[in-house]
Amino acid sequence: MYSTKEAAEKLGLSQDHVRLLARTGQIKAKRLGHDWVILGLDYKRKRQPKQMKSR
DSSP: OOEEEHHHHHHHHOOHHHHHHHHTTTSOOOEEEEEEEEOOOOOOOOOOOOOOOOO
């Protein structure tokens, strides 16, 4: 189990995005009070993060 902060760090996402994934059922999670507990990190990115261009 992971907090939204821990899951965000491991997935390279923001905490808000992890909450959105939990709310929409894209990652396994349970609501605990006003936040989420992430049960698994089996999320597959649909888009790759943008790469910075070197000059």
